[in-house]
Amino acid sequence: MIGLGLRLAVSGGREAIVRLAVLAAAVAVGTGMLLVTLAGVNAVHAQNLRYSWLNSGVTSAATGPEAADPALWQIREDFFRGDPIARVDVAISGPDGPVLPGRTALPAPGEYVVSPALDRLLRTHPADQLRDRFPGRQTGVLGHDALPSPDSLIAVVGGTREQVSRIPGATEVTRMVTVSPDDCRDCRAGIGADGIVLTLSVVAAALLFPLLIFIGTATRLSAARREQRFAAMRLIGATPRQITQFAAAESAAAAAAGALAGLAVFFAARVGLARVPFTGDPFFLDDLSLSLLDWLVVTLGVPLAAALAARIALRRVRISPLGVARRVTPRPPRAWRVLPLLLALAELGYLVGHRPLTRNGQVLGYLGGIFGVMIGLMIAGSWLTMAGSRLLARRAQRPATLIAGRRLADNPRAGFRAVSGLMLALFVTSTATGVITTIVAERSGSPGAAGHDLVSVLMLPEFEGTPPGEIRLPSGLPAHLIRVNPDGGPETQHLPGLITCADLATIPDAGACPPGAQVAEVWPGLSGNPAEDPAWPASTWTPAQLATLKVINVVVPTDGTPAAIEHARTVLNTTFPYGRLPATDADYRHDWTRQLPQFQRLADVAIISSLVIAGCSLAVSVTGGLTERRRPFAMLRLTGVRLSELRRVVVLESAVPLLAVSVVAVGTGFLAAHFFLRSQMEYELHPPGTSYYVIVVAGLLAAIGVIASTMPLLNRMTGPAAARNE
Known part of the structure; x- marks a missing residue:
C-alpha cells in the first residue's frame, strides 16, 4: 500500500510534483527553524553555565574538590568603550589553591591572565587607556572552558593578601563554583537565561504557528481533486484504512524529504546564528548543539505532523465515498468561537497586579497567555471572516462583490485559512513592537x-x-x-x-x-x-x-x-x-542598553520570518483555491462573466478576510503587549514608531501583491476546456 501510495503521489503530473515540492519546502523551513530554536535554547544554558566560576566568591553553592590553601577572591565590574569587563582580584595563600577552569593555578601577586578578546584590546590600545589598570605582567590567556563567549572581557588579577583584603566584599575561596547562575540565588555573574529562553520560546511559537499553517495549506493543495480520486477508489472497494495509508504515504514522503532538507537549513544557519548576540554576547559554535532527543523529536515529529494533517484534510473521504460528491454548505461558525480569545486575554489581564512570584509561574503565565491568544485568534478567525463577508454581501453594488460575499459566507473557514498565517504575523508584529517600543522609551532615555x-x-x-x-x-x-x-x-x-x-x-x-x-x-x-x-x-x-x-x-x-x-x-x-x-x-545603564538591540533583533527575526512564511502560505492557498475552483469559474466565463469580474472576485475573497482579521490581530497584539508591560514592568504602552506602520502597510501591500500575482493563472485555468465534467 505504501508503494502504491507513493506511485499515486507522483502520477498526477506536474500538479502533483508541485504539491509535493511545496510541502517538502514547508517542512524543510519548519524543521530548520525548530532545530535552530532548540539549539539557541541549549546555547543559552551552555553559555550561562560557563559564567559559574566567576561567582566563586559570592555564593555558598560551590561544588567540587576543596583546595587546601584558600584564596581571597572579589569580582568587580569594569568597562572599556561601552563593554563590561569582569575583573577578578585574587590572592593565593599557598601552592594548593583553587584552580581556574582550564588552568593549573591562580595568578600570583604581580601577575594577571585575561580572556582572548581582552588580550586583543590590550595589544591594540594605548597603555594609559587600558593596560595600566592591571598591575604587573600578563602571564597567560584564559581558555575556552573559562569563557562564556568568544567576546567575553575577563581579567583575573593577582595581588597580595593585604591588597585584596582591602577590597570590600573580598572572601576566602577554596573551590570553584560549577553551579549554573540559574540555580544560584546570590550569584552576580551570569545572564537572565530564563527570560531569554522565554523570549526564544515566544519567537519559536511565533514561527511555529505560521509554519504549521503553511504545512497544512500545502497539504490541502488540490485537496478537492485528490478527494475525488480517493472517493472513486472507495467506490471500487478501497477501505478507509487503505485510503488513509495512501494519503499518509504521500505526505510522509514529502515531509521526510523536507526534514532532511531542514537539517541542511539548520547547519547553514548555525554559523550565522553563533555570531548573533541574543544574550548580549555571541555563542561558541559548539554551544549550538542538539541532543539526541532534540533530533528525534523534530526530524520524526514534523513528518508525523504532516501525515496527521493529511489524515485530517481527507477525513470526509474516510467517512463516506459519496461525501465528496454530495457537497453541502457547511454550518456557519458560531459566536462562541470568540470566547477562547477573550479568555486568553482575560488571563493576561489577570496577571496585572497578580504576577507570579516564581520564574516557572511567570513562564507558564505569560507563555500560556500568548499561546492562548494565538489559538484564540485561530478559532475566532472564521467567525470574523463570516461577519466581514455578510457585511460585504449586504453592501454589494457590483456582481463581483456579491459573488465574493456569498462565497465567503458559504465557507468562511476556507476564506480565513488563506490569511490565517498573515494574521498571526501581524499579531506577533504588534506585540513585539509594542513591548520593545515601550521598553526603549522608558529605559534608554538620557538622564542628563x-x-x-x-x-x-x-x-x-x-x-x-x-x-x-x-x-x-x-x-x-x-x-x-x-x-x-x-x-x-x-x-x-x-x-x-x-x-x-x-x-x-x-x-x-x-x-x-x-x-x-x-x-x-x-x-x-x-x-x-x-x-x-x-x-x-x-x-x-x-x-x-x-x-x-x-x-x-x-x-x-x-x-x-x-x-x-x-x-x-x-x-x-x-x-x-x-x-x-x-x-x-x-556604563551603569550599559547592560540594559546592550540587551535592547538583542531583543529588537529577536523581534525583527520573528516579524520578518512570520511575514515571509505567511506570504508563502497565502500564495499557496490562493493558487490552490484557483485550482479547486477552475470548473466553477470556467462555467461563469461561459455564461458571460468577464475575466475582470472574476479577478475582482478572487481579490475580494482574499482581501475581505485579510482586512477583517488584520484589525483584530493588531488590536489584540497591542492589548497583549499592554497587559505584559503593566504586569511585568508597570509601564504604560507607548505608541509605536514609524517603522511599525511601514512594516504593517508593507506586509498588507505584499499580501495584495501575492494575490495579484496569481491573476495570470486565472485566464489559463478557466478556459472552456476546464468546464468539462471529469
Whole structure:
C-alpha cells in the first residue's frame, strides 16, 4: 500500500510534483527553524553555565574538590568603550589553591591572565587607556572552558593578601563554583537565561504557528481533486484504512524529504546564528548543539505532523465515498468561537497586579497567555471572516462583490485559512513592537547631558563616604569631590550629595546652582537633573563646612571622546584601586542598553520570518483555491462573466478576510503587549514608531501583491476546456 501510495503521489503530473515540492519546502523551513530554536535554547544554558566560576566568591553553592590553601577572591565590574569587563582580584595563600577552569593555578601577586578578546584590546590600545589598570605582567590567556563567549572581557588579577583584603566584599575561596547562575540565588555573574529562553520560546511559537499553517495549506493543495480520486477508489472497494495509508504515504514522503532538507537549513544557519548576540554576547559554535532527543523529536515529529494533517484534510473521504460528491454548505461558525480569545486575554489581564512570584509561574503565565491568544485568534478567525463577508454581501453594488460575499459566507473557514498565517504575523508584529517600543522609551532615555562625559568613582561603603584625609586626588585630571549630605537620606526630600557651586560651574553641562547659592545638592554622579530645570537644589551648608564632610564620589569631566574617557577611567582606577571601579552614567545603564538591540533583533527575526512564511502560505492557498475552483469559474466565463469580474472576485475573497482579521490581530497584539508591560514592568504602552506602520502597510501591500500575482493563472485555468465534467 505504501508503494502504491507513493506511485499515486507522483502520477498526477506536474500538479502533483508541485504539491509535493511545496510541502517538502514547508517542512524543510519548519524543521530548520525548530532545530535552530532548540539549539539557541541549549546555547543559552551552555553559555550561562560557563559564567559559574566567576561567582566563586559570592555564593555558598560551590561544588567540587576543596583546595587546601584558600584564596581571597572579589569580582568587580569594569568597562572599556561601552563593554563590561569582569575583573577578578585574587590572592593565593599557598601552592594548593583553587584552580581556574582550564588552568593549573591562580595568578600570583604581580601577575594577571585575561580572556582572548581582552588580550586583543590590550595589544591594540594605548597603555594609559587600558593596560595600566592591571598591575604587573600578563602571564597567560584564559581558555575556552573559562569563557562564556568568544567576546567575553575577563581579567583575573593577582595581588597580595593585604591588597585584596582591602577590597570590600573580598572572601576566602577554596573551590570553584560549577553551579549554573540559574540555580544560584546570590550569584552576580551570569545572564537572565530564563527570560531569554522565554523570549526564544515566544519567537519559536511565533514561527511555529505560521509554519504549521503553511504545512497544512500545502497539504490541502488540490485537496478537492485528490478527494475525488480517493472517493472513486472507495467506490471500487478501497477501505478507509487503505485510503488513509495512501494519503499518509504521500505526505510522509514529502515531509521526510523536507526534514532532511531542514537539517541542511539548520547547519547553514548555525554559523550565522553563533555570531548573533541574543544574550548580549555571541555563542561558541559548539554551544549550538542538539541532543539526541532534540533530533528525534523534530526530524520524526514534523513528518508525523504532516501525515496527521493529511489524515485530517481527507477525513470526509474516510467517512463516506459519496461525501465528496454530495457537497453541502457547511454550518456557519458560531459566536462562541470568540470566547477562547477573550479568555486568553482575560488571563493576561489577570496577571496585572497578580504576577507570579516564581520564574516557572511567570513562564507558564505569560507563555500560556500568548499561546492562548494565538489559538484564540485561530478559532475566532472564521467567525470574523463570516461577519466581514455578510457585511460585504449586504453592501454589494457590483456582481463581483456579491459573488465574493456569498462565497465567503458559504465557507468562511476556507476564506480565513488563506490569511490565517498573515494574521498571526501581524499579531506577533504588534506585540513585539509594542513591548520593545515601550521598553526603549522608558529605559534608554538620557538622564542628563553630563552623564556620558563624566567619569566617576563611588567611594565605599556606598553613601557613607570616606574621610577627606584619606582621599588623594589624581594628578593631571580636573577631579571634583562630591561629599555626603548629612541632611539627605531615603526618608528626606534632600539629595544624597553636596558640591560647591564653584566646582559645579567648571563642569560643562552638569547643571547649575540657584542664584546666590554656594553649595548645591546633587546626585553623586551629577546625572538625573531634569533638562528643563538645570538648577540643582541649594543647600544650607557652606564651602568651609563642606570641607569637613566625607567624600562619596570623585568625578572627572572629559570631552566625551572614548580616548579621554578611558584615560580618565584608567587614572582613577590606579588612584582608587580598592573601591568600585570608575564608570560613567552610561556604563551603569550599559547592560540594559546592550540587551535592547538583542531583543529588537529577536523581534525583527520573528516579524520578518512570520511575514515571509505567511506570504508563502497565502500564495499557496490562493493558487490552490484557483485550482479547486477552475470548473466553477470556467462555467461563469461561459455564461458571460468577464475575466475582470472574476479577478475582482478572487481579490475580494482574499482581501475581505485579510482586512477583517488584520484589525483584530493588531488590536489584540497591542492589548497583549499592554497587559505584559503593566504586569511585568508597570509601564504604560507607548505608541509605536514609524517603522511599525511601514512594516504593517508593507506586509498588507505584499499580501495584495501575492494575490495579484496569481491573476495570470486565472485566464489559463478557466478556459472552456476546464468546464468539462471529469
